[in-house]
Each structure stands twice: as structure tokens, then as C-alpha cells.
Amino acid sequence: MTHRISALISAFGVLASVMLVVAGLREYRSGASILWLVAGAVIFLSASYTLVRDVRRLRTGPTD
Numbered sequence: 001m002t003h004r005i006s007a008l009i010s011a012f013g014v015l016a017s018v019m020l021v022v023a024g025l026r027e028y029r030s031g032a033s034i035l036w037l038v039a040g041a042v043i044f045l046s047a048s049y050t051l052v053r054d055v056r057r058l059r060t061g062p063t064d
Helices: 002-029 035-059
Strands: none
Touching: 002 035
């Protein structure tokens, strides 16, 4: 059960990070530093990696 909750939290993390990338892109287009976009991309990659790891853990089945 905890693996499912972890995967669900990771999925919400990916959604939130996509919103950060979009916000960073908008800020960059309006003249802000490119670091906003880079930070959003790094957070997105980290959240995506975490989601993939949690889904793989779900697929292997219960180890408890």
C-alpha cells in the first residue's frame, strides 16, 4: 500500500514540476533570468526519475 501512495505522490510531483517549467518559460520570455527555466527543468527531471523508480517498485510486486 505504501508503494502505491508513494507512486501517487510522485505523479503529483511530476504535475507540479511541469507547472514550474511552464512558469519558468513564461518568466524567461518576459525577460527574467534563464535560471528559472533551468531550475524548473532540473526539478522536472528529478520528479520524473522518482516517478519511474516508484512505478518500477510497484511492478516488481510486494516484497514485504
